Amino acid sequence: MDSPSDLFQQQQQPSHTAFDLYSRSPLESTSTGPTYPASSPAPYPIVSPLLHPNSASQRWGGYRQRQCLFSELPVREEAREEDVEVLGRRAADGASQFPLTSLVERRRASVSGSPCDWSQDIVRVKRLRVDNILRRDGDLGRDGIRGRRRITTHSTQEEKAEGGAGEGGEEEEGRRKENREGRRRQRRELKLQLEETRGRLMELQRKVWRAYGEQQLEEEKERGGPDEDGTMDEGAEMFSEGEGDDCPSSALSPSVFSLGRKHEKRDSSQNGNSEDFPEEPTDLDMELDGGGVWLGCSLVEGEWENTCGSDKEKFAQALKQELANVVARVIDRVVRLYAESDHSTTPASVLARETSASRVLGPNPEKKPRLGFRPNDLLAGVAHGTEQAEALPLVARKPQDKRNSLNQGKHRHPLIPPQNPSLPFLPQPPVPALLPPRNKEPFLPSCPPNPPPFPLPLLHYTMQHLFTRSLSSLPLHKDSLSSEPFMEFRSHNPSFPPLPPLLAQLNHSLADRGRDEGLRVGGIGGMDGGDVSLYLGAGSSQEGLSPCHLKKAKLMFFYTRYPSSNTLKTYFPDVKFNRCVTSQLIKWFSNFREFFYIQMERFARQAAREGLPTSRDRVLRLSRNSELFRILNMHYNKSNDYQVPDRFVEVSELALREFFAAIQGGRDTDPCWKKSIYKIICKLDSPVPDSFRLPGCPMDTHRMV
DNA sequence: TTAGAGCCTG
């Protein structure tokens, strides 16, 4: 099998009309040549080929041909058959020195009906192809070269010509044809996938636009925007507008759609307007140093097949990221539209929600203490005022009286309260944010001060928020919707109204999937790859764990105390797992457990020491007002921007009782006395909310809705 | 042999 890039070789089909947004003329592929004028487009974002099958073919094809990313290779002299028309002419006429416009003119001339030129071109092309074939035959068998064997869609004419020229033997010819067929099949398959993805994206855009496009359209008209001819794709318009201002950190995204826009202009220029190509270089000129090239995507002459597996992986990651960028841009745009529209038109429902949100939130909710801790409330029904002074040092202190024999309380509590075994799992739709802190942003959650190890487009942030908001507005776990909302609106801009209708549209499939899979714990591959890459690609994969990951792990501890490594992989999609990283994550949870059990034991001992209230039905309770709860919350949820799920409180309470019972029963003299408790606790893991599947730190989103 | 839990220590 050759490279996937072969799948994109089918060009010069008019199919791209269905995706006018991204349409490009095949001619633009020539822009990858080395001697083009300043008007030639800069390297393309990876997603652009994805969004445009034809251009994709060209650029992917080009991408795969260079043997190495940065090296100058002679492959250029091998005419790519996909561009054989242009290249052929270029080679024959020395057209590589021609400026692009010149090429355009020539092409136009030939198209416009100079059969002479055209047939001459064909002859040159044929000659070129023969040369290529001969050259390739010498190279057969070499892996790296195999990649350059570009078998593409030929016109019948070309094939005939090739058949005539390649008289090296029928056998070889047959083999070639077989190969060609196989590749075509693959190509078709991949193309289908590609189009499916693209279709999804387009659908997304359309939905977005349908929701907010009308208004935007009006605004555009008022401004005398570029929509006069009505040909501008709405989505393109939406994306291209403000491309430079709202995504400063995204080196890629801004151009993804602006390209589409510019290309439209080019198309129109080819269609008769002798409008010049935009002179300004596109803003994709990323430096080609280091891995940047993957993102900069200088897909010049094709390196795909000659890149090693890890590079392909990188490329895939970059693809994912870029795709996420695209989606992010859509959503970002929507947000802006929404925000704008919010000022002008405030639907009653939105207003109502807004006011209610404001009521909950208050004018400055940022540091409003959510939990009313009362100092003396160490444990409801257990704690006493004397604990307050002890509280702080106790957090770090380890229990010293392990072998303490306790006061001879005969109180044996039911280990599991009746409601416990069937504790409903409560949904927790937090907001992920794998981004540097941007606390000035209205609805950005707090995040550890350490930025992720690599820059992420800011839009991811928005995207993640939006998706999470959307998730949170949907019943991920139907059964638990009626339970108390354990998210409070906090630390988010109250004036930012919810986006349920739009996001329900945007995210419907994701939410559905998420809802279904929320009940499956620890499984990988819940979401199908396409969507995962679309939604989770934001963070891409990174080696090593960031403070954000630590925070996320701590929040995950609220749900699972004993996550399997598969679970970890599922919920840290932005982490490139290796043995070390997995061990570290497991170690983290081990440490979390250690802390947890230490606290449980400590407070159980304290309760045992001080005695429970005499009332028979008073059991050891762990209230949210208790000191123990505060300590746990402080440890696992330091910034307190995530409401501790009830389930965790219940599990903690159970653990506390278990410790208490063991201590009361004097079982703690057994060196292994904790093991039975561990056994119980490890069975009480809950499914981790779907929102944790997204990269970044999950945040409380009920507070935002 | 390896992965993971738990304990201890810094």
Next chain:
DNA sequence: CAGGCTCTAA
């Protein structure tokens, strides 16, 4: 929180 260690189960 990480590292080192032991122990255990697969």
